[in-house]
Amino acid sequence: MYLVVSIAILVTMILALVRALRGPTVYDRVLAVNMFGTKTVLLLAVIAFLFGRPDFLDLALAYALINLVGVLAVLEFIQNKPRKAETSNID
Amino acid sequence: MIETVVDILSWFLLCTGGIFVLIGGIGTLRLPDFYTRLHAASLTETMATILILVGMILQAGLTLATIKLLTIMAFLLLTAPTASYALANAALQSGNSPNAQQRDDQT
Amino acid sequence: MIIVFALFLLTLLVITALAIVQxxxxxxxxxxxxxxxxLMASNFFILxxxxxxxxxxAVGAGITTVIFLAALMLTTEHEKPHLSRRKLNTVVITILASLIIYATFDKPRLGDPDAPVHQHLAPWYLEKTPEYMDFPNVVTAILGSFRGYDTLGEVFVVFAACIGVLFILGVKPPEGSTYNPYRSGLKHHLIPQVVGRLLIPFLxxxxxYVQFHGEYSPGGGFQAGALIASAIILYALLEGEAAALRAVPRSVLLGLVIGGATLYGGVGVVCILMGGNFLEYTVLLDNPVAAQQTGIILIEAGVGMAVCGALLSIFHAFAARPMRV
Structure with missing residues (x-):
């Protein structure tokens, strides 16, 4: 059952990665990265149980704490850097 | 008896959580503009988190793992909506207005 | 199943890497x-x-993003196109890549029990760690004691990196545009402010916990230093760079970097003075197991101090520069 959940999370990671690659705005990319971060927390927690290593949950905890730092840095960057609203696509 | 009930309940929660994660992922990819996509993404960050982690807590029972999972849940439920808010706020202030008619993803 | 997971994540990793280059x-x-x-962290975790x-x-998710963005504030957002020698580059890279891939054919399979590393070294570490140190985390034992020289080298690399960044960016910025993007922080954003402040003490x-529980669970000085540094960077993002410098001034940061490196080297020298080899902790106390543990705790503290101080110094060096508009 953990396997099913982890596959669902992995598929969602692909979808988020596609969104990060396609953009089109910077905010979409930041959104995808943020989503990727929370999905990583969930994936690590689920895999810790799947492989029977619940003592490795510390890692998921570290990510849960640290993700916000990156997002706030991006927010501060976006606010300060004058920009053209849209960025180019990369595919 | 109790164990079977707890097992079934936790499997149910885990499955529903997986489905929510998938729906949110598809929504993030398919929905037409940034704000709707934000809505889909934040669905996976709150509802799916609660379902999956509670499902795992039921499996773990009263152990150290449960406390860690509860802590992870508390921090995720604090930080993920904050990040979503910060993002929506930044997008709004930069003049990206939420408009259902405007579709920026026709690729 | 582990292989399938790892392959899946590695595929995503390659796609991401290609996109970064593109x-x-x-x-x-x-x-x-x-x-x-x-993705890399998930991969390590699975293995x-x-x-x-x-x-x-600790480093990748928070601090590198922050430092990259702080560096990006100082430059333009788009890479300048350079088309010269494209073909030559491609040829060189193709040859090198095929050589490396050819070299991997000789490598033992992932997790192969007959691989040389599983024959001599790893069993020895696994056997001797409970005997010499009496704690469960073999990685900490290897990093702190068995291969203490390597870790000492790493600490001095971190030290040198910090000094290098301070030499290049620490010079007085040119007069003129002195708009400092990190001056005000996110003071006018109430919700991130409240949640972020709540998070700092827990970080x-x-x-x-990671520092002092490193002998028993994943972690150690390096991770702890990075986590504490990211807590203070979070404070700087919320309250402005000046407030963070008031809380932890530059002199303290330099003291942490120098003190950490000196503490590590000093433990080694004390070992020599007490009649052992460099970094041979067993001579520190009468009981050799307790002596090993004391030595490892001391040098882990040194690593933590050096990493925390270095990361924060680098962040402040970038954040103090005026932004290029």
Whole structure:
């Protein structure tokens, strides 16, 4: 059952990665990265149980704490850097 | 008896959580503009988190793992909506207005 | 099943890496780098390398993004196109890549029990760690004691990196545009402010836990230093750079970097003075097991101090420069 959940999370990671690659705005990319971060927390927690290593949950905890730092840095960057609203696509 | 009930309940929660994660992922990819996509993404960050982690807590029972999972849940439920808010706020202030008619993803 | 998971994540990793190379927008590259780091951490985790994964978590997700963005504030957002010698580059890279791939054919399979590393070294470490140190985390034992020289080298690399950044960016900025992007912080954003402030003490607490519980669970000085540094960077993002410098001034940061490196080297010298070899902790106390543990705790503290001070100094060096508009 953990396997099913982890596959669902992995598929969602692909979808988020596609969104990060396609953009089109910077905010979409930041959104995808943020989503990727929370999905990583969930994936690590689920895999810790799947492989029977619940003592490795510390890692998921570290990510849960640290993700916000990156997002706030991006927010501060976006606010300060004058920009053209849209960025180019990369595919 | 109790164990079977707890097992079934936790499997149910885990499955529903997986489905929510998938729906949110598809929504993030398919929905037409940034704000709707934000809505889909934040669905996976709150509802799916609660379902999956509670499902795992039921499996773990009263152990150290449960406390860690509860802590992870508390921090995720604090930080993920904050990040979503910060993002929506930044997008709004930069003049990206939420408009259902405007579709920026026709690729 | 582990192989399938790892292959899947590695495929995503390759896609992300190609996209990072492909894009000319540096902001997009930074965002993709942060995805790259998340994927890398999951990969380490699946391969049971929890200590490395924790390092990647502490450094990759938070601090590299912050420092990359702080660097991006000082430059333009788009990479300049350079088309010269494209063909030559491609040829060189193709040859090198095929050589490396050819070399991997001789490598033992992943997890092969007949691989040389599983014949001599790893069993010895696994056998001797309970005997010499009497704690469960073999990685900490290897890093702190068995291969203490390597870790000493790493600490001095971190030290040198910090000094290098301070030499280049520490000079007085040119007069003129002195708009400092990190001056005000996010004071006018109420919700991130409240939540972020709530998070800071927990980050520091978790950092201390990782530092002092490193003998028993994944973690150690490096991860702890990075976690505590990210807590203070979070404070700087919320309250402005000046407030963070008031809380932890530059002199303290330099003291941490120098003190950490000196503490590590000093433990080694004390070992010599007490009649052992450099970094041979057994001579520190009468009981050799307790002496090993004391030595490892001391040098882990040194690593933590040096890493925390170095990361914060680098962040402040970037954040103090005026932004290029």
């Amino acid at each position: 894009t000319t927008n540096l902001f997009v590259a930074v965002m993709l780098t942060s995805i790259f780091s998340l 049971d390398a929890a200590d490395v994964a924790l390092t990647e978590a 520091v607490l978790f950092g201390l």
